[in-house]
Amino acid sequence: MDIDKLIELTLKNRGCSASFNTGIFDPKVGFFASYKDNVMKVSLEDFTKAKAGYILLGFLNKNKKLIREHDNFIGTWINNSLVYIDVSKQFHTEADCIKFARENKQLFYYDAKKGITIKP
Numbered sequence: 048m049d050i051d052k053l054i055e056l057t058l059k060n061r062g063c064s065a066s067f068n069t070g071i072f073d074p075k076v077g078f079f080a081s082y083k084d085n086v087m088k089v090s091l092e093d094f095t096k097a098k099a100g101y102i103l104l105g106f107l108n109k110n111k112k113l114i115r116e117h118d119n120f121i122g123t124w125i126n127n128s129l130v131y132i133d134v135s136k137q138f139h140t141e142a143d144c145i146k147f148a149r150e151n152k153q154l155f156y157y158d159a160k161k162g163i164t165i166k167p
Contacts, residue, residue, distance in 0.1 A: 054099045062124035078144035079135040083151035087132040094130040
C-alpha cells in the first residue's frame with residue numbers, strides 16, 4: 048500500500064479509502080461501513096506528512112489481520128480538526144451494508160457511487 052498516497056488523498060479530499068489487497072484508492076462503486084470499535088482519532092495538526100506515515104503504519108500493524116480480509120479497506124476522513132482512521136468493509140448491495148452497519152453500531156455508511164454518507 049502506498050502510504051504517501053493515502054496521506055496525500057486524505058489531506059486533499061478530506062478522506063480516502065484504500066485496499067491493502069488490491070491497491071485501489073477511492074473506489075467509485077459499492078457501499079462501505081466500518082467495523083465496530085475500530086477507529087483511531089488523530090488531531091489534524093498531528094497528521095502531517097512527517098508524522099502521518101508512522102501513525103498509519105501503527106494502525107495497519109495493529110489491524111493487519113482485519114485489513115487483509117477480502118473487501119476490507121483502510122478508511123480515513125477529516126471532521127472537526129480530527130482525522131479518523133478505520134477499517135471498512137465494501138459491499139455490493141446496499142441492504143447488506145445497512146445490515147452490517149447496524150450490527151456494528153455505525154451512525155453512517157458510505158455510498159461510493161454517490162459520494163455521500165447515509166444513516167442506516
